[in-house]
Amino acid sequence: xxxxxxxxxxxxxxxxxxxxxxxxxxxxxxxxxxxxxxxxxxxxxxxxxxxxxxxxxxxxxxxxxxxxxxxxxxxxxxxxxxxxxxxxxxxxxxxxxxxxxxxxxxxxxxxxxxxxxxxxxxxxxxxxxxxxxxxxxxxxxxxxxxxxxxxxxxxxxxxxxxxxxxxxxxxxxxxxxxxxxxxxxxxxxxxxxxxxxxxxxxxxxxxxxxxxxxxxxxxxxxxxxxxxxxxxxxxxxxxxxxxxxxxxxxxxxxxxxxxxxxxxxxxxxxxxxxxxxxxxxxxx
Numbered sequence: 001x002x003x004x005x006x007x008x009x010x011x012x013x014x015x016x017x018x019x020x021x022x023x024x025x026x027x028x029x030x031x032x033x034x035x036x037x038x039x040x041x042x043x044x045x046x047x048x049x050x051x052x053x054x055x056x057x058x059x060x061x062x063x064x065x066x067x068x069x070x071x072x073x074x075x076x077x078x079x080x081x082x083x084x085x086x087x088x089x090x091x092x093x094x095x096x097x098x099x100x101x102x103x104x105x106x107x108x109x110x111x112x113x114x115x116x117x118x119x120x121x122x123x124x125x126x127x128x129x130x131x132x133x134x135x136x137x138x139x140x141x142x143x144x145x146x147x148x149x150x151x152x153x154x155x156x157x158x159x160x161x162x163x164x165x166x167x168x169x170x171x172x173x174x175x176x177x178x179x180x181x182x183x184x185x186x187x188x189x190x191x192x193x194x195x196x197x198x199x200x201x202x203x204x205x206x207x208x209x210x211x212x213x214x215x216x217x218x219x220x221x222x223x224x225x226x227x228x229x230x231x232x233x234x235x236x237x238x239x240x241x242x243x244x245x246x247x248x249x250x251x252x253x254x255x256x257x258x259x260x261x262x263x264x265x266x267x268x269x270x271x272x273x274x275x276x277x278x279x280x281x282x283x284x
Contacts, residue, residue: 089159089162091179092183092203094180095184095187096187098184099185099189099191100188119278120280125150127150128150128215133214136218137215138154141154152189152195153215153216154216155216157214157217162182193215263280265279
C-alpha cells in the first residue's frame with residue numbers, strides 16, 4: 001500500500017508522484033480491485049493518467065495495419081434492404097408467366113405449385129378473400145379456426161416479400177436470384193393470392209399497384225397487447241400449450257436435395273401448438 005509523502009514540498013510531491021506513477025505503470029500488469037481502492041485519490045489520478053498516455057500510442061500503432069475502409073462495392077453488397085416506401089428497390093421487372101416457370105424450377109419442391117404446401121413452414125397462400133383485398137385487413141386472423149396463418153394473411157408490405165425472396169431464397173441457394181427473377185417470383189406469388197392478374201408485370205414502377213391491393217395492407221396496428229400491456233390483442237386463436245393436436249398429414253418430407261441444408265426445422269419451431277417443424281436432419 002502506498003502512502004502520500006510526509007513533509008514534502010509541493011514540487012517534491014509532484015516529482016515524487018510522477019516517479020511513483022511511472023513505476024506503477026511499468027510494473028502493474030494485473031492490479032487487483034483491492035489495490036486500486038487503497039491508493040490515495042491523488043496517486044490514483046496520476047496512475048490512470050500515466051497509463052492512458054503510455055498505452056494509447058502503443059495501441060494505435062499495434063492495430064494500425066488491421067482492417068481497412070470498406071469499398072463502395074462492398075457496402076453496396078450489404079446495403080440491399082428495401083423499405084415499405086420502396087426506398088432501396090432496384091430497377092427491374094418480371095412477369096407472372098416468367099415467375100411461374102421460375103417457381104416450378106426452384107420453389108415448388110418446398111412451397112408447392114401454388115404456394116399452398118406446409119412442407120417447410122405454414123403455407124404462403126390461402127386464408128384470404130376478395131373482401132379482405134377490398135378492406136385491406138384479413139378477417140381470418142381473428143378466426144379461431146384459422147390456426148395456421150399463411151404469409152399473405154399476415155404480410156402488410158410487398159417490400160417484405162420482395163426483400164426476403166432476394167435475401168433468402170431459394171432455400172438451397174440464397175441470393176442466387178437475379179433482380180428480375182425476384183420480381184418474377186414475387187409477381188407469381190401475388191397472382192396466386194389474387195392480388196394481381198395473370199398478365200401483370202411487376203417492376204419498380206408498378207409495385208405500388210400491388211401494394212394497394214395487398215389483403216392485409218392495413219393490418220399493422222399499434223392497438224394491441226404487444227405494444228401496450230393494457231391493450232387487447234388483435235389476433236385470436238385457440239390457446240394450446242401442452243398435448244396439442246398436430247396435423248401429421250401436413251408434415252411433408254423435404255426433397256433430398258435440400259433436406260437438412262439449413263439445420264433441423266423441427267428444432268427451430270415452437271414445441272407447442274398445432275404447427276410444428278418437420279424433422280429435416282440429414283438421413284444417412
